[in-house]
Structures are given as C-alpha cells and as structure tokens.
Amino acid sequence: MSDAQTADAPAAGPAGVPAAGVPGAGPADAPGAGPADLRYAAYARERLAAMPPPADAEAFALAYHLLQLAYLLVTDLETRIHRPRGWTLPGFRLMFKLWLLGPTQPVRLAEISAMSRSAVTNAVNTLVRAGLAERRPVPGDARAVVVALTPAGEAAVREAFAEQTGREREWFAVLGAAEREQLTGLLVRILRARPPLGAEEAAR
Numbered sequence: 001m002s003d004a005q006t007a008d009a010p011a012a013g014p015a016g017v018p019a020a021g022v023p024g025a026g027p028a029d030a031p032g033a034g035p036a037d038l039r040y041a042a043y044a045r046e047r048l049a050a051m052p053p054p055a056d057a058e059a060f061a062l063a064y065h066l067l068q069l070a071y072l073l074v075t076d077l078e079t080r081i082h083r084p085r086g087w088t089l090p091g092f093r094l095m096f097k098l099w100l101l102g103p104t105q106p107v108r109l110a111e112i113s114a115m116s117r118s119a120v121t122n123a124v125n126t127l128v129r130a131g132l133a134e135r136r137p138v139p140g141d142a143r144a145v146v147v148a149l150t151p152a153g154e155a156a157v158r159e160a161f162a163e164q165t166g167r168e169r170e171w172f173a174v175l176g177a178a179e180r181e182q183l184t185g186l187l188v189r190i191l192r193a194r195p196p197l198g199a200e201e202a203a204r
Contacts, residue, residue: 037068073171081163085156086130090115092164094123095132095149095157103136103146132156 041064049057078089087095094113098104110120124147127133132153138144149157172180 041065041068076171077164077167080167081160085160087160090119091123091126092157092160094120095127095153096161098133098147098149099154099157099161103148105138105144105146109147127153 041061044064045057045061048055048060074089082089082092090113094109097109097112106120106124107117109115109124110117113120115123124133124135127147128135131150133147133149135145136148138146175183
C-alpha cells in the first residue's frame with residue numbers, strides 16, 4: 001500500500017468538520033504528539049484499518065517505518081560524513097567491502113551490494129578517477145580484473161568508517177543490546193525470505 005493511496009480527503013465529522021486525528025485538525029497535531037512523519041503514519045494506519053482489503057494497515061506501518069528510517073539514516077550519513085568527502089553512501093559501502101574483502105571481481109561486488117553490474121562499474125570508475133581504487137589483472141585470465149583499494153583509499157575508508165560508526169551508535173542508542181540483536185535478527189529473516197526480484201522473478 002503506497003502513501004498515495006492514503007491521500008483521500010479527510011474523513012468528516014458533523015457539519016463537515018474533519019475527524020479527530022487528521023493531521024493539522026485535532027489531537028494528532030497537539031504539542032508533544034511527536035514528529036510530523038510519525039503523526040502522519042499513525043493517521044494513515046488508522047485510515048487503512050477502516051478500509052476493506054486489499055488495504056493492510058499492519059503491512060503499511062511496517063513498510064512505512066522501515067522506509068522512513070532507511071531514508072533518514074542514509075540522508076544523515078551522506079550529509080554529515082560522505083558528501084563532504086565527495087562521496088555517496090553507496091560509494092563508501094563499495095569501498096568498505098573492498099577494505100574487508102581485499103581485491104574483488106566486479107561481478108562479486110554487484111552480487112553482495114544489490115547493485116547492477118553497470119552501477120558497480122560506474123561507482124568503480126568514480127573511485128579510480130579519485131585515486132581511491134584501482135583495477136588489477138587476474139593472473140592467468142587476460143579478460144578478468146579485480147578491484148582493489150589504493151593506499152589512499154584504505155586510509156580514507158578507515159577514517160570515514162570510524163566517523164560513521166559513531167553516528168550509527170547515536171541512531172541506535174535508544175535500543176538496548178538485546179533489542180539491537182533482536183531487531184537485526186528480524187531484519188535478516190525478512191531479507192532471507194524476500195520475494196523474487198528482477199532477474200530472479202523472470203527466471204521462475
């Protein structure tokens with residue numbers, strides 16, 4: 001269920017007065033009620049709960065909050081840490097993988113990054129131009145190459161990683177250690193059971 005499907009005109013009470021809970025028209029907009037995005041999510045969930053199938057208030061709420069958290073986290077990390085360095089978060093994540101794995105073939109980077117091969121090629125080209133990565137031939141295979149960090153790239157990713165780790169701790173400080181472990185486990189379950197995507201779906 002998309003946000004656009006919840007954009008119907010607000011439910012009206014007597015004499016056309018908007019019902020309580022509609023953002024900007026009642027208790028949901030009261031001081032201390034929480035950020036605007038969470039007020040909207042609560043309102044949308046309530047509206048969807050009153051609709052017949054295929055509306056699914058619980059699926060909407062879960063997807064909305066995951067997407068909102070991901071968007072805010074990515075935006076925050078890019079704005080604070082990576083854009084000042086001339087990077088994007090996907091570019092940093094690619095460098096981070098190279099830091100942990102060592103020289104890696106582009107096809108492998110695409111597989112573990114959920115990126116297309118062309119997107120990986122473009123990202124690698126950017127890193128190579130910046131002097132942060134390089135392509136190396138594979139001994140015994142004239143057509144194959146691996147991508148590796150340069151010394152400058154390794155130093156840069158270590159510095160950015162330390163800064164990002166500190167910011168991630170701030171984001172998740174509201175959760176205790178057991179809660180963080182539980183949340184991670186739930187997300188892994190969802191990712192393991194993901195529906196077929198793209199080429200996977202076409203191959204079925």
